[in-house]
Amino acid sequence: MSVAETDIGAASREHLSRSKPEQRMELFHSRLRDRGLKSTSPRDDIARVFFELGRHVSAEELYAEVKKINPHVGYATIYRTLKLLKECELLNERHFDEDQARFEVAGDHHHDHFICEKCGKIVEFEDDAIERMQQDVARKLGVALTRHKLELYGLCADCRRSR
Amino acid sequence: MSVAETDIGAASREHLSRSKPEQRMELFHSRLRDRGLKSTSPRDDIARVFFELGRHVSAEELYAEVKKINPHVGYATIYRTLKLLKECELLNERHFDEDQARFEVAGDHHHDHFICEKCGKIVEFEDDAIERMQQDVARKLGVALTRHKLELYGLCADCRRSR
DNA sequence: CTAGTTGCAAATGTTTTGCACAAAC
DNA sequence: GTTTGTGCAAAACATTTGCAACTAG
Numbered sequence: 001m002s003v004a005e006t007d008i009g010a011a012s013r014e015h016l017s018r019s020k021p022e023q024r025m026e027l028f029h030s031r032l033r034d035r036g037l038k039s040t041s042p043r044d045d046i047a048r049v050f051f052e053l054g055r056h057v058s059a060e061e062l063y064a065e066v067k068k069i070n071p072h073v074g075y076a077t078i079y080r081t082l083k084l085l086k087e088c089e090l091l092n093e094r095h096f097d098e099d100q101a102r103f104e105v106a107g108d109h110h111h112d113h114f115i116c117e118k119c120g121k122i123v124e125f126e127d128d129a130i131e132r133m134q135q136d137v138a139r140k141l142g143v144a145l146t147r148h149k150l151e152l153y154g155l156c157a158d159c160r161r162s163r
Numbered sequence: 164m165s166v167a168e169t170d171i172g173a174a175s176r177e178h179l180s181r182s183k184p185e186q187r188m189e190l191f192h193s194r195l196r197d198r199g200l201k202s203t204s205p206r207d208d209i210a211r212v213f214f215e216l217g218r219h220v221s222a223e224e225l226y227a228e229v230k231k232i233n234p235h236v237g238y239a240t241i242y243r244t245l246k247l248l249k250e251c252e253l254l255n256e257r258h259f260d261e262d263q264a265r266f267e268v269a270g271d272h273h274h275d276h277f278i279c280e281k282c283g284k285i286v287e288f289e290d291d292a293i294e295r296m297q298q299d300v301a302r303k304l305g306v307a308l309t310r311h312k313l314e315l316y317g318l319c320a321d322c323r324r325s326r
Numbered sequence: 327c328t329a330g331t332t333g334c335a336a337a338t339g340t341t342t343t344g345c346a347c348a349a350a351c
Numbered sequence: 352g353t354t355t356g357t358g359c360a361a362a363a364c365a366t367t368t369g370c371a372a373c374t375a376g
Binding site: 036037038040042043072073074075076077080099 | 354355356357358359365366
C-alpha cells in the first residue's frame with residue numbers, strides 16, 4: 001500500500017518535485033492548443049497556483065491564493081478554469097462530506113482517501129486488495145464498473161495521540 | 164454478500180413487508196416523545212410517505228409525493244422533518260454524485276451502494292471482505308475509522324444487456 | 327396556557343451564466 | 352479581424368432560517 005499526505009490548504013510540498021508544476025503547465029498549454037483554445041494570463045495564473053499549491057484546494061482557497069498574485073481575477077474565471085483543467089485531465093474534482101468541492105492535481109495512479117474528522121488532514125492511499133475486492137463485488141452483482149469512490153473517515157495518527 | 168435493489172423514485176416494494184412502515188411510524192412517535200417533541204399531521208404525512216416510498220428519495224421527490232396527500236405542506240417542513248428523522252436514526256442521508264442529497268430508510272445493517280450511470284438504479288450490497296480490508300488499511304495508516312463511504316459506479320446488468 | 331411547529335418568503339452558500347468589453351491567435 | 356476569454360453582476364440551485372400565526376400536549 002502506498003500513502004501520501006496533504007493538509008487542507010497546505011502550500012506546496014517537497015515531494016512534488018519543483019519541476020512538476022512546470023511540466024503540468026506545458027501539458028495544459030498543449031492540451032489547450034489541441035482544442036483550439038487560448039492561453040491567457042488569468043488562466044496561467046490560476047493553473048500555476050493550482051499546480052504549485054498541491055492537493056485538495058477548494059475554489060474559495062484557490063481564489064484567495066490567486067488574488068495574491070493577480071488581484072484582478074474573478075470567481076467566475078476560477079470556476080471556468082477549474083472546469084477546463086478537469087477536461088484536460090489535469091485535475092480531479094472531489095466531494096467529501098462538505099458542501100464545497102475540492103480539487104486535486106490529477107496524478108497518474110488511482111487512489112482513495114482517508115479524511116481526519118478532527119484536523120481535516122487528507123491522506124491518499126492505494127490498496128490493490130481493495131481494488132480487487134471491488135471487482136469481485138461487481139462480478140457478483142453482474143454489473144460493469146466504470147469508477148468508484150472510497151472514503152474513510154476517522155481520526156488520524158496525530159489526532160489520536162493528542163486526545 | 165447480500166444485495167437489495169431500488170429504482171430512484173420507485174414506489175413501495177413488496178420486500179418491504181406491509182407492516183414495516185407502521186413499525187417505523189411507531190418508532191418515530193416514541194422517539195419524538197422521548198425528546199419532548201410533538202407529533203403533528205405534517206410530520207406524520209411526511210414520515211409515512213417517506214417510509215412507504217422506500218429508499219433513496221430526493222427532497223424534491225418526497226415533496227411532490229407528500230403534496231399529493233397533503234397539498235398544504237411546505238418545502239421547509241420537508242427538510243425539517245428529514246433532519247428530524249435522521250436525528251431519530253430512522254433515516255440516512257446520502258450524497259452520490261449529484262448536487263441534491265438522497266435519503267434512505269435507515270435499516271439495521273451497514274451497506275454500500277452501486278449506482279447505474281445509465282438508468283440511475285441503486286443496488287445496495289454488503290461485503291464483509293471489503294469491510295475487513297478497510298480495517299487493514301486503517302491499521303496500516305495508523306488511523307482510527309469512524310465511518311466510510313464506498314460507492315461503485317457503472318452499468319447495471321439490465322443496461323449492459325440493452326447496449 | 328405555553329412550548330413547539332408551521333408556511334411563507336427571504337437568506338444562504340456554492341456554482342453558473344448573460345453580456346459588454348478585452349485580449350489572443 | 353474573428354473568435355475566444357474576461358469580469359462583473361445577476362441567476363440558479365439546493366437547503367436553511369426569521370418570523371408571525373397556529374396547534375399539540
